[in-house]
Amino acid sequence: MLEYDRPTALPDALRILSDGDRLVLAGGTDVYPATKAQILKQPVLDISALAALRGISRTADGMRIGACTTWSDIIAADLPPAFDALKLAAVEVGARQIQNVATIAGNLCNASPAADGVPPLLVLDAEVEMASVRGARRVALENFITGVRRTVLKDDEMVTALHVPEPSLGGRSSFLKLGARKHLVISIAMIAARVDTADGIVTGLALSVGSCSAVAVRLPAVEADLVGRPARPGLSAHISDAAVTDALSPIDDVRASASYRTHAAAELVRRTLEEALP
Numbered sequence: 422m423l424e425y426d427r428p429t430a431l432p433d434a435l436r437i438l439s440d441g442d443r444l445v446l447a448g449g450t451d452v453y454p455a456t457k458a459q460i461l462k463q464p465v466l467d468i469s470a471l472a473a474l475r476g477i478s479r480t481a482d483g484m485r486i487g488a489c490t491t492w493s494d495i496i497a498a499d500l501p502p503a504f505d506a507l508k509l510a511a512v513e514v515g516a517r518q519i520q521n522v523a524t525i526a527g528n529l530c531n532a533s534p535a536a537d538g539v540p541p542l543l544v545l546d547a548e549v550e551m552a553s554v555r556g557a558r559r560v561a562l563e564n565f566i567t568g569v570r571r572t573v574l575k576d577d578e579m580v581t582a583l584h585v586p587e588p589s590l591g592g593r594s595s596f597l598k599l600g601a602r603k604h605l606v607i608s609i610a611m612i613a614a615r616v617d618t619a620d621g622i623v624t625g626l627a628l629s630v631g632s633c634s635a636v637a638v639r640l641p642a643v644e645a646d647l648v649g650r651p652a653r654p655g656l657s658a659h660i661s662d663a664a665v666t667d668a669l670s671p672i673d674d675v676r677a678s679a680s681y682r683t684h685a686a687a688e689l690v691r692r693t694l695e696e697a698l699p
Contacts, residue, residue: 423464424464425467428470431471435554435577435579437466438577438578438579439554441464442576445468445579446467447468448491450527469489474526475490477490477498482584482587484585486582486583486584487581488524488526491523492519492520492523493520495508495525503589503592505594505697506544506613506614506615506697507542510596513537513608526580529565529580530580532567532568533570534569534632534637535632537631539631540596540611540629540630541596541629542583543562543563544594544613544614546561546585546588547583547589548561548562548584549580550580551574551578555577560573562583563639566636566637568635588625591617592617592625593615594615596693597611598612599689600676607676608632609677610682610686612630612631613629614629614693614694616697618652618699622650622652623648627644628693628694630665630690634669634671640668643660643665643668643690646659647660654698656694656698657691657692658691661687662683665686665690666686671683671686
């Protein structure tokens with residue numbers, strides 16, 4: 422019989438996780454489709470009953486998003502405009518039934534190149550909080566996912582929260598996703614942008630591209646070039662195709678070729694930036 426635990430307190434969950442190899446399960450929307458056998462072969466640690474891991478709250482240094490917060494929770498939350506990209510991505514995560522159970526941490530831990538939540542969280546400079554019986558630690562999201570289906574999580578660790586620092590709560594953001602159809606589709610390319618302005622000038626900018634490399638990436642050279650320019654329509658004309666594609670390692674798969682992705686990404690970056698402008 423498959424060993425299964427569903428604790429209601431985080432210390433109990435961490436103790437169980439430390440006892441041996443466990444499959445950490447929250448919403449299960451990525452786990453079950455990837456299961457090729459009729460039953461799970463690994464002992465399961467179901468963390469869906471850990472109330473402390475669900476919800477969005479203000480902290481002394483920014484915003485905390487619990488690991489088990491669902492996409493529906495994010496859609497319904499009263500969040501500043503900097504989170505608009507994350508909300509737009511949340512609407513794109515499957516159908517409503519999926520959004521009601523799929524969790525934000527599960528989306529990250531699955532570490533798919535096409536994970537919708539990653540680009541919006543990258544432009545928010547999100548940090549991933551992990552815990553084990555040995556203690557807690559944080560790493561920047563850009564360092565958390567190391568490749569396709571690979572993260573820095575150790576066997577006895579689980580993600581407990583995401584943290585967005587106070588400086589990243591400012592500005593406006595937007596998100597665009599390109600797929601073979603409008604809804605219920607894995608992306609060919611997706612872009613998130615967050616723009617901070619003061620007195621009509623761009624004072625801060627974050628741009629990220631997902632589904633065009635093994636891991637979603639920021640575009641620091643493009644960002645740096647646009648800071649200090651007037652924040653008005655047409656700003657994106659300063660972004661060349663080469664400036665975007667030089668930062669990518671485009672992938673070929675059944676959804677699109679690497680060549681198509683590079684052209685699409687550059688155009689989407691420009692469109693997303695224009696939508697994020699005040």
